[in-house]
Amino acid sequence: MLCIKNLHKRFGHIHALDNVSLTVPRGTICGLVGSNGSGKSTLLRVIAGVMRADEGHVTLDGERIFENPALKQRILFVSDEPYAPQGATMRRMTAFYRSLYPTFDDARRAELQAQFRLDDDTPIRSMSRGKRRLAAVCLALSAKPQLLLMDETADGLDPVMRHTVKSVIASDVAARDSSAILVSHSLRELESLCDQLALLHDSHLILDRDVFDLKRAAYKIQVAFDHPFTKERFSGLSVVQYEQHASVATLILEGDRDVIETTVSAMEPLLFEMLPLTLEEIFLYELRSLDYDYTALLGGDDA
Amino acid sequence: MKRPFFSFGIYKDSLRQLRLAGIFLTALTSVLVCYTPIMTLLGMYPGFYALAWISWPIELIPFVAAPILILLPLHFQNRRADSDFYHALPMTKTALTASRFAASATWCAVVAFVPSLLLILLSVIPPHTPWNVLGNALLLKSGAAFVASLYVMVIVVLSASLCGKTLSTLCTAFVLLAAPRLIIGTVSHLLLDQCVVLPPDSGRALLDGLSQNLLGGNVTDPVSWIVTCLKILLLGALALWASSKRPSEIAERAALSPALHVVLRTLLATLLCMPSISILLENNNSSVVPVPLLYILALAVYYLYEVLTTRSAKSLWKATLWLPLVVAINVLMIGGVNLGAQLITNTCPTAEEIDSVSLSRIVYRLNHDGYIRETGYGYRPETADYYDSQLSENVFFNISKNYALSEGTRVALTDEESRRIVSEALARYIKEVGAPSHSIYNSDLVPLESLVGDRGIVYLADVQIRDGWFTHDRRIALTEEELKALVKKIDKQAKLPLMMDSIFTYDLYQGCTHYSEETGLDGGNAEVGFDEDDPKSYFHIRDEEGTVWVTSKHLEAAEAILDESGNDEFTPAVHVTLNTDGAFSLRDASLHNSGKLLYIYYGDNLMYAPVVNEPIYDGEVIIRGSFSTLRDAEGFADLLNSQIERE
Known part of the structure; x- marks a missing residue:
């Protein structure tokens, strides 16, 4: 279970996150929404251990994530602009991920790669934006993370691939009892996927509710x-x-x-x-x- | 919780990312280093080339290759997507930076050592190459460049952790390089009027010299001092400005983990404390070093860094706890340097190992840090100081009064002064490095152990020692008696192949004729004699009947020139100007030998034999035909100048 408690993050005089608390249980897909500059991406980066919180803490199953390599092996973060080193191909990135994530599953990678129609030897940087995102999603899901963090999940994907990616994520979370936090600035994007919704506004978390509860209210x-x-x-x-x-x-x-x-x-x-x-x-x-x-x-x- | 400090995955990935830059820089350095030897092998530049002439590109590695190789892997911090990717990977930030740093260091080692190894390889390709390749010295130079590169890279990483953006990082790195030496130099100059002695670690010395070349730092010249201060301020302002433009996502030193912070802080303190601790280890040589002041400065910067990076006064106590580690690292590093120097040092060769010998008089140059850096040869009255002072005809010294004065002041000393300074300087040098040791500049290996104490004027013997495939050049120091004894010893050896290039055969102890062509060059016994009264031992012009018209005492000046030989081609030559007596003698010689040959000799070597077509009234002679390169001509001109008699 991911637990965020009283999180504060400042960049100079900018208060990017102000006393944010959120809990994401296992088997849950949490949709994190908010307008531009509300702090969504910063929250995701703090969760992923990219940067340290000024105050408060983020734990996964009771352990702090920041500077905890063992725990970070169970967390995959797909940024809004997926990165690949110069000249890297799916084959090379597979080897790279395999060396860093013990749970990396080659069979799963091959299956997803076929599903996303990704070539082994094409440099990822030369791919279209959508393909680059699919490559990142493919690698991330192949590592079988306990917590998947995705920024702007379906950005650049065509409707068919968008649907495919959503299905894959949903089935993956359900099958492995893992969790996912999907960040978007669009509610419609998360409509059919999320079990939990959180809304960030002006660096504050102003809403955190179970979608089922919301719909029953x-x-x-x-x-x-x-x-x-x-x-x-x-x-x-x-x-x-x-x-x-x-x-x-x-x-x-x-x-x-x-x-x-x-x-x-x-x-x-x-x-x-x-x-x-x-x-x-x-x-x-x-x-x-x-x-x-x-x-x-x-x-x-x-x- | 297990927190590995290194990731082979990232290391391999970084090596791959740097491969283009690494290969390019290695190729570039190799081409620059090996260009002259290869051309020489091809017969295009026959002549002698000292290590200093062919290995200078290696000295540029810390300031060209190292920043490139470390900035490339740090560049990911400038882009949010890249930064997110790497910082989200399952490793500590320390491991991330250490792995990328290791990849940079690996490529840097390749750039530094491959050219040297290539050069050593070239030296064993037959036919025997004429340049003076010292395997040890060359590798030492590469090692020095590598050590200096590591310093530069650490400073760049430190700067990057403070700034983030590349421009800001570079500016901060320059400030971190230049500011401490300026501050220390200024304080020592103003308050103590003393020089500061750096440890004789060649990497640091290289870095120090280059940083001064880039940013200056002469504290004795007010204009230079102000300009250096302005440069530092400008770079600091630029660093701040560029830093403010960084993306907010990588602010707060996202790349700097607490553990790495400690490592960097320790390294910073180590760098700052090294001079002072190394001096302490040599029992505080009170003649040169303001040790307590250095410590105060070092600690001030140490704590300033702590406050700047953590913005918390509480962390000062934590920083204090790390001080013992700083001291321990200092001791280990200095001990390591000494141990390394001892391991790679060869002892003085035995007579049986010596294949050939040429002799020269020693000229020591004490560099700005108070250590001997270069050795020259022969009498070279290069400055007016020498002529004006008329103190003696003894050894020249380059003595600097403070840390920042790199060129020093050239003075002439009396016998007594020179003996004292030689003894003191060498004793310090030996004590520091663990003698015998090297002066890698000018490719001279100088076993100095035997020079401790009052030995009077010393001489250098350039010897070549055959060791399997390699031929090592050594320069050993001897007293005059030892020199003569050595010459006699060598003279008795049956086969003596002369391997030195022709121009160097003129670098003789004044008055000592070189091996005669008849006996020395063909492997026979060398004949070495000392006959200071014989004018034929030196430069002289004689006619076909053997009458000597002009000798060394008639010389006024000699200068290497490129003489136009027609069709826009130029030939290396030496332009000799005679004094008034010499001009008259030459005029008489030309009048008596019209239409005949005049022979210009140096010792027994015929240098040039022009036909006299008309009387020569201007007392000027151009010697052509004996020089393959301008350097040959310069060497001969230097030799002639060394024999000019001064009033």
């Missing part, structure tokens, strides 16, 4: 009546958001699912449907009390 319904109606008709319910087009209204409601169903059914609507709540809508609900411009999170890459 609010519900989206669509209703229609055979007579005119307004928002006041739902005054008995806790309405978070209300939109009406002609005789059809879409609402996000807070509260118990059974109570909502019973109450709305009693109104004898022509149409009543419980709709899946998107992460955007959940964030809208969760962040309504915060002075936070969440719309920036909605402008990411299309899923």
Whole structure:
């Protein structure tokens, strides 16, 4: 289990991380979101042991990560700009990773390499941006890490490969009971993948919730009546958001699912449907009390 | 928790990354070092080439190859993606830096030693090469360059840990190189009017000399001192400016782990304390060294570094705990240097080992650090000081009054003074290095052990010793009696192949004729005689009847020139100017021998035989035809100048 406690990181006068605490249990994929400059990448680097925290600590299974090579062998960090040395090919990088990560699995590497259609002898630096990222993901997952850290997971990937990478990561985490932290500035990117969501804003962690819990805390319904109606008709319910087009209204409601169903059914609507709540809508609900411009999170890459 | 300090994976990866730079620098240095010998082998530059002439590119390694080879592997700190990749790998930051440093050091060793090994290899290719290759001295020089390179690389790593960006790193490295020597030199000059003695570690001496060449540091000249200060300030400002432009992600010395921090701090303190500790080890030679002051300065920098890098006053106590380690490393390093010097030092050769000999008078030059660095030969009244002082005709000394004055002041000394200084300097030198030892400059191996004490004027004998495939040149020091005894001993040996190049046969003890052509060169017995009254022992011009018209006493000046021989071609020659008496004698000789040959001799060697077509009134003679290179001509001109009689 990854445990981050009261983490502070400053660069000169800039407070990049301010009292951040987060726990990521095994078998969990945590989506870390936030706008540009919110501290996502810095947090990932501190977790990966790239830099030291000024205060607080980061532990994996109770051990501190920074300057702990044995523990870092179980952590793989894929940066937002995957790096490969000059002239390095997949073959050479495989040898390099194999020498550093005892758990590196050649068979898994061959399987992923075939899946991602990566050549053994092409210099990685000469590959396209997407291919470079796939190469980094392939090597990282072949090392079978207990904790996978990925910055801007699907950046530069086409929709098919994006889906493939997500599936691979999800199945890998499930199969090995490992964990992953995926950083993105786009909620849609993480929509279908994450079990846990954390939101960084202005170097503070302002939200850390289980996605399942989030989705159970609010519900989206669509209703229609055979007579005119307004928002006041739902005054008995806790309405978070209300939109009406002609005789059809879409609402996000807070509260118990059974109570909502019973109450709305009693109104004898022509149409009543419980709709899946998107992460955007959940964030809208969760962040309504915060002075936070969440719309920036909605402008990411299309899923 | 296991924390390895080294990663072979990173080491191999770094070696591979540096291979292009390493191969290029090795090739470049090799070409520069081996160019002259190869040309000589091909017959294009026949002549004698001392080690100093062919190995100078090796001296540039610390300041050219080393920074390149260490900055390349540190460059990853300048880019976030690269930095993330390497720092996230499962190893400590110490292991990361140490592994990359080791790769740089490996390539640096290749760059430093391969040219020397190639040169040694060339020296055994038949036909026997005429240049003076000293296997030991050459490798020592490479070793010195390598040691100096390590110092430079440590300083660059230290700078990189403070700064991050390449430009800032370079500027800081220059400041770290130049500032301490300027401060120490200034303080010792102003407060103590004493020179500071560096340990005779050739690597440090090389580094020191080169850093002065780059940034200056002459504390006795106010203008030079101010210019050096301005340079340091400018570089410091540039370093700060460049440092402020670094990416925030690599700020806070992301590359510097606590353990590496300790290592660097220790190395820094070691570098700073080395002069003082080494001096302490030689029982504090009070004539030259402000030891306590050096220690205070070294410790001040040591703690300043600590505060700057940790920004915590608490860490000062921790830093203090490491001081014993600093001292221990100093002792080990200096002990290692001494032990190494003893291991690679050869003893004075026995008479049976000597194949040939030529003789010269010793000229010691005490370098700015107070140690003998160079030896010359012959009387070379090069400066006006000599003529003006008229103190004596004795040994020249280059004596510096302080640390930063590299060129020193050339003075002439009385017999008594010279004996005293030779004895003191040599005693110190021997004590420091563990005599006998080397002066690798000018490729002279000088077993100095026998010189301790009052031995009067000493002479050098250049000897060649055959050892299997190799021929070693040695220069041994002898008193006049020993010199004569040696010559007699050699004279009795049956076969004496002369291996020295022709021009060096003129580097004789004044008054000692060299082996005659009839007996020496063909392997017969050498005939060496001392006849100081015979004018034919030196330079003279005689006619076909054997009448000597001009001798050494008529010489006024001699100068090597390139004489135009037509078709835009130039030939090395020596332009001899005679004094008034000599001009009259030459005029008479030319009048009496019109249409005949005049023979210009040095000893028994015929140098030139021009036909007299017209009377010569200007007292000037150009000697052509005996010199293959300008250096040959310069050597002969020096020899003639050494025989000019001064009022």
